[in-house]
Amino acid sequence: MNTKILVTGATGHFGKATIEFLINKGTDAKNIYALVRDATKADDLSAKGVNLKIGDYNDYESLVSAFQGIDKLVLVSGTDLANRSAQQLNAVKAAKEAGVKHIVYTSFERKNETETSPIAFLAQSHIDTDNAIKASGLTYTILRNNLYLDVLPMFLGEKVLENGIYFPAGEGKAAYVSRNDLAEAAANILISEGHENKEYATNNIENYSFQDVAETLSQITNKNISYFSPASEEYAEVLKNAEVPAEYIGMFVGFGAAIEQGEFNADKSDLENLLGRRPLSLNEFLEQVYL
Incomplete structure (x- = not known):
């Protein structure tokens, strides 16, 4: 049987990388479906033979229609933080109604699930979605993704090599991971067995x-x-004086506090097993970006 795989957020970094890994690992493009809001932004996917499905997280009926006949759905978490919980619960409910057999969700690593978390504004939608998936009766695989290595340059600032690092994370550590490695792990899960109702670190x-x-x-x-x-407070004031938008200031301050509190300090990892190799290291990533 040809397993039909649909990837949401297919024009974003994670979705697009997952599709590329699927094709490179031998999945026939005609069995891959890409959920997009605007088909004109997915010409590169069409050119590879990937099927486009038009759908929007805010439009429940469009999701039910797009998910028809799909065996495995990759639900890539959305970027609209204010509405993400409602949007993703729409997607889970639509997957159930459409008869999707297996849902793979890009969640995130955390320890504190209460409102006291410095990143509660970001965490709650993931927690809501994880819970909805488990309650739906759908077969699932949840990826508890750590912070991307790819966001480090944003935290470091454009002049890090001249000015050094100025960021309110104290001595906190995180198991930063390459977005590409996570996308490849997702592709490997989609094309192999034994991942049913698993939550991976x-x-x-x-x-x-x-x-x-x-x-x-x-x-x-x-x-x-x-x-x-x-x-x-000092960091927020410096960013404010540099005319950084308020929502970014809140996000950077929140992530700094979460890192300092050890939210992303991990004592286990399933990634090496999922990839069949060591994940990209901090050293390798920084060499790619700064050399």
Whole structure:
């Protein structure tokens, strides 16, 4: 039987990478479906023979229609933080109604699931979606993805090599992981068996602090990169004076506090097993970006 796989958020980084890995690993493009809101932004996927399905997380009927005949659904978490819970619950309910057999969801690593979490604004939608998937009766695989290595340059700022690192994360560590590695792990799950009703710790195999980042950057660039962790209030004020939008300030401050509190410090990882190799390391990632 030809398993029909649908990937949501297919024009985004994660969705697109997952589709590319599926094709590279031998999945026939005619069995891959890409959920997009605007077909004109998915010409590259069409050119590869991937089927386009038009759908929107806000439009329940469009999701039910798009999910018809799909065996495995990759639900890539949305970017509309204010509405994400409702949108993703729509997608889970639609998957159930359409008869999807298996849902793979990109959730995230966390320890504190209460409102006291510095990133409760981000966490709640993931927790709601995880719970809805488990309650739906659908066969599922939940990926508890750690912070992307790919977001580090945003935290570090454009002038990190000149000015050093200024970020309010204290000595906290995180098992930062490459987005591409996570997408490849998702593709491997989709094309193999034994992942039914599993929750995977998709963390890197090492934890890194911002001091580690500074030292690694110093080594690979032959510059002296310092790290200073300001108080959250001071950091927020500096960003405000630099005219950074308020929602970004809140997000950066929240992530800094969560990292400092150890929210993303992981003591286990399933990623090496899912990939069949070691995940990309901090050192390798920083060399790709800064050399």
